[in-house]
Amino acid sequence: xxxxxxFGGLEAAKRLASxxxxxxxxxxxxxxxxxxxxxxxxxxxxNPADIAYPIRAILRSQRNVEVLLGEVVDVDVSTGExxxxxxxxxxxxxxxxxxxxxxxxxxxxxxxxxxxxxKTVEDALEIRRRVLSAFExxxxxxxxxERRAALTFVVVGGGPTGVELAGAIAEIATHTLARDFRRIxxxxxxxxxxxxxxxxxxxxxxxxxxxxxxxxxxxxVEVRTDTTVxxxxxxxxxxxxxxxxxARTVLWAAGVAASPLARSISDDLDDAGRVxxxxxxxxxxxxxxxxxxxxxxxxxxxxxxxxxxxxxxQGGRHVAEAIRADLDGRPRPTFRYRDKGSLATIGRAAAxxxxxxxxxxxxxxxxxxxxxxxALLIGFRSRAMVLFGWGWSWLTFKRGARLITSRxxxxxx
Amino acid sequence: xxxxxxFGGLEAAKRLASxxxxxxxxxxxxxxxxxxxxxxxxxxxxNPADIAYPIRAILRSQRNVEVLLGEVVDVDVSTGExxxxxxxxxxxxxxxxxxxxxxxxxxxxxxxxxxxxxKTVEDALEIRRRVLSAFExxxxxxxxxERRAALTFVVVGGGPTGVELAGAIAEIATHTLARDFRRIxxxxxxxxxxxxxxxxxxxxxxxxxxxxxxxxxxxxVEVRTDTTVxxxxxxxxxxxxxxxxxARTVLWAAGVAASPLARSISDDLDDAGRVxxxxxxxxxxxxxxxxxxxxxxxxxxxxxxxxxxxxxxQGGRHVAEAIRADLDGRPRPTFRYRDKGSLATIGRAAAxxxxxxxxxxxxxxxxxxxxxxxALLIGFRSRAMVLFGWGWSWLTFKRGARLITSRxxxxxx
Numbered sequence: 001x002x003x004x005x006x007f008g009g010l011e012a013a014k015r016l017a018s019x020x021x022x023x024x025x026x027x028x029x030x031x032x033x034x035x036x037x038x039x040x041x042x043x044x045x046x047n048p049a050d051i052a053y054p055i056r057a058i059l060r061s062q063r064n065v066e067v068l069l070g071e072v073v074d075v076d077v078s079t080g081e082x083x084x085x086x087x088x089x090x091x092x093x094x095x096x097x098x099x100x101x102x103x104x105x106x107x108x109x110x111x112x113x114x115x116x117x118x119k120t121v122e123d124a125l126e127i128r129r130r131v132l133s134a135f136e137x138x139x140x141x142x143x144x145x146e147r148r149a150a151l152t153f154v155v156v157g158g159g160p161t162g163v164e165l166a167g168a169i170a171e172i173a174t175h176t177l178a179r180d181f182r183r184i185x186x187x188x189x190x191x192x193x194x195x196x197x198x199x200x201x202x203x204x205x206x207x208x209x210x211x212x213x214x215x216x217x218x219x220x221v222e223v224r225t226d227t228t229v230x231x232x233x234x235x236x237x238x239x240x241x242x243x244x245x246x247a248r249t250v251l252w253a254a255g256v257a258a259s260p261l262a263r264s265i266s267d268d269l270d271d272a273g274r275v276x277x278x279x280x281x282x283x284x285x286x287x288x289x290x291x292x293x294x295x296x297x298x299x300x301x302x303x304x305x306x307x308x309x310x311x312x313x314q315g316g317r318h319v320a321e322a323i324r325a326d327l328d329g330r331p332r333p334t335f336r337y338r339d340k341g342s343l344a345t346i347g348r349a350a351a352x353x354x355x356x357x358x359x360x361x362x363x364x365x366x367x368x369x370x371x372x373x374x375a376l377l378i379g380f381r382s383r384a385m386v387l388f389g390w391g392w393s394w395l396t397f398k399r400g401a402r403l404i405t406s407r408x409x410x411x412x413x
Numbered sequence: 414x415x416x417x418x419x420f421g422g423l424e425a426a427k428r429l430a431s432x433x434x435x436x437x438x439x440x441x442x443x444x445x446x447x448x449x450x451x452x453x454x455x456x457x458x459x460n461p462a463d464i465a466y467p468i469r470a471i472l473r474s475q476r477n478v479e480v481l482l483g484e485v486v487d488v489d490v491s492t493g494e495x496x497x498x499x500x501x502x503x504x505x506x507x508x509x510x511x512x513x514x515x516x517x518x519x520x521x522x523x524x525x526x527x528x529x530x531x532k533t534v535e536d537a538l539e540i541r542r543r544v545l546s547a548f549e550x551x552x553x554x555x556x557x558x559e560r561r562a563a564l565t566f567v568v569v570g571g572g573p574t575g576v577e578l579a580g581a582i583a584e585i586a587t588h589t590l591a592r593d594f595r596r597i598x599x600x601x602x603x604x605x606x607x608x609x610x611x612x613x614x615x616x617x618x619x620x621x622x623x624x625x626x627x628x629x630x631x632x633x634v635e636v637r638t639d640t641t642v643x644x645x646x647x648x649x650x651x652x653x654x655x656x657x658x659x660a661r662t663v664l665w666a667a668g669v670a671a672s673p674l675a676r677s678i679s680d681d682l683d684d685a686g687r688v689x690x691x692x693x694x695x696x697x698x699x700x701x702x703x704x705x706x707x708x709x710x711x712x713x714x715x716x717x718x719x720x721x722x723x724x725x726x727q728g729g730r731h732v733a734e735a736i737r738a739d740l741d742g743r744p745r746p747t748f749r750y751r752d753k754g755s756l757a758t759i760g761r762a763a764a765x766x767x768x769x770x771x772x773x774x775x776x777x778x779x780x781x782x783x784x785x786x787x788a789l790l791i792g793f794r795s796r797a798m799v800l801f802g803w804g805w806s807w808l809t810f811k812r813g814a815r816l817i818t819s820r821x822x823x824x825x826x
Contacts, residue, residue: 030545030549047460047461047462047463048460049460050460054593056593056594057593060592060593061592066595067595068552068553069549069552069553070553132443136443136482139481139482140481140482140483179473179474180467180469180470180473181469182479182480183479
């Protein structure tokens with residue numbers, strides 16, 4: 001049984017294709033989401049269906065997999081069952097927990113209503129609605145202060161998502177909407193990126209952080225490093241320096257916490273709510289429960305494994321091998337994370353790339369970023385619509401937009 | 414002032430481009446919707462952004478037009494003002510009412526929750542959610558009756574929308590989803606089309622109605638003519654013959670009523686809530702208020718003008734001419750509706766077409782249907798995304814998905 005149809009869960013299911021096992025994959029959504037491009041949906045560059053694909057369709061031809069739409073609310077390790085939100089229980093021999101993470105507000109959950117984060121299609125559509133609506137509010141407003149607040153956008157968190165969101169909003173204002181309004185000039189919009197430490201893109205080399213900050217500045221984004229947000233309300237944010245930014249739109253990209261399902265497996269979670277795992281990615285104390293991706297506090301060669309998509313994919317591949325080893329009576333292999341390099345995009349023709357000691361920024365990094373992401377998307381079969389247009393869709397009977405985007409439960413249908 | 418950015422309102426705004434007037438176009442949505450293809454969104458064939466485009470962007474280069482996002486709740490003809498939902502008042506010299514129609518339930522408004530209609534992007538997404546979820550419910554169900562009800566789809570109303578929806582759902586079941594499930598066979602789904610009179614597509618020649626019914630039958634749709642729905646609840650529909658169909662999914666395509674704004678202009682509305690207008694399309698008794706499209710009870714050469722998109726476009730063109738005539742001190746021209754022919758599609762390679770005495774059905778009609786609709790869409794500049802892929806979108810800075818799909822108000826932002 002696999003819980004979660006993200007990068008890790010899907011990879012585990014695929015890698016078990018030829019194994020003599022029955023796989024049940026449970027997800028509360030009907031679609032796999034290509035999260036690295038989610039910020040494009042949030043900023044109106046892509047449709048949800050461009051980056052999401054029905055899990056059922058991805059695993060259609062793999063006969064030993066059954067896909068269930070349902071929300072797992074608890075795991076009973078003693079009986080080997082998961083409990084669904086509708087009360088159903090489903091038993092398992094091996095369990096792979098790959099339910100990912102949600103954004104976290106460091107104990108200030110009331111900030112969420114004012115500063116949505118970006119993890120799901122609904123999140124992305126909500127952010128898109130807020131960003132586009134802000135310009136409409138500014139156009140209709142007669143009060144200069146209200147207008148200024150409507151045209152101010154604060155992004156909290158300078159990781160890849162925060163940098164991408166800030167860059168994309170600046171582009172919307174300066175290019176996409178530039179000539180669409182009569183009373184306001186969208187190019188006067190202010191985009192502020194707030195980061196708690198001394199540089200953005202901390203996971204990258206300091207040299208690249210500097211390049212990224214320069215590229216953001218070129219796009220018109222004001223970057224405030226060494227700045228912590230101490231309050232968020234409907235009208236703006238309070239910063240630790242005692243300053244306040246009046247802003248109608250505040251977006252949250254400052255932290256994530258593992259799925260609360262982690263608690264049903266371990267009492268000893270780390271700060272990000274992740275489950276400690278052994279060298280084979282099994283939860284400590286539960287040999288038949290593997291935890292991968294953003295839910296796992298894993299190490300590889302003594303280093304922490306980062307919460308990125310490639311680590312989830314590698315984790316999925318590894319647990320499939322570990323399960324095969326169990327079936328064959330062989331010892332489980334040890335998980336080794338291979339860092340294949342990192343990329344982050346900032347805007348048009350602006351990105352940074354780091355592959356071991358090789359580091360570069362600018363147009364080349366940006367082209368590489370797109371090439372890799374389009375190639376990966378094609379791997380998930382969802383890119384055909386965008387690349388070849390709907391003719392292809394008709395010829396093959398595929399439908400690109402098969403998403404159920406409202407929260408789904410068997411009761412509400 | 415123009416209220417409504419549909420086919421009629423948009424055409425009126427465009428035709429006033431070179432006139433010495435200031436045009437304000439108010440719509441409660443930020444996008445124009447190409448309604449003839451909305452059933453494709455409801456049946457997961459297209460993304461919302463494929464058939465919707467920001468009104469602001471369409472009218473970007475027309476300097477005498479201002480676009481306002483707002484909901485008009487009342488018209489005060491005596492003072493020449495419209496009242497918005499946020500309490501604002503906006504004055505006008507000439508008013509063009511083009512706010513369209515919603516689906517109507519003949520006094521049974523409680524049916525709406527069980528049988529959604531199809532007029533907006535939200536409607537389409539709700540129908541898509543219900544149709545796709547029904548198959549998921551069937552897959553999870555262990556009760557044969559519940560499973561059968563989940564796989565039964567009832568479409569009420571045999572006009573073009575009803576025929577299109579029924580045909581598309583049948584195709585989803587028999588082709589798109591055919592191999593995606595493990596416990597159910599989607600091809601066993603039943604699609605029932607219920608029509609009150611003796612044939613579907615009443616606006617067409619009886620010969621074409623017969624062809625359409627044959628094409629529907631070929632797709633596996635059961636057509637029940639001369640059948641009236643007397644009750645709709647969460648579990649199915651009751652028919653006048655005393656029979657009942659247990660169906661989890663019921664869709665409504667059986668009737669429309671004009672926007673309630675009609676009431677603020679006239680006390681003498683027709684059965685469909687439409688405003689009686691004179692030969693120049695001015696509301697009776699209000700020379701400076703024009704009513705066009707689905708809101709108007711208009712006649713041309715003694716015949717009723719049908720509630721179709723071409724009639725709305727022609728109405729928009731006409732009122733622009735009438736306003737120019739007023740400005741020049743000339744008498745207003747008389748509105749003449751020109752029927753350019755009718756097309757309805759049923760499914761893959763299945764459609765009917767009628768141009769005067771020329772009537773045909775099948776593949777040729779279907780090709781023509783698509784060619785015309787794609788050509789019209791390109792006219793509204795929204796098809797580029799689908800036709801040329803996102804490369805185009807990047808090169809031109811256009812963003813295909815600029816929609817605010819939740820109900821918008823200045824308060825909620």
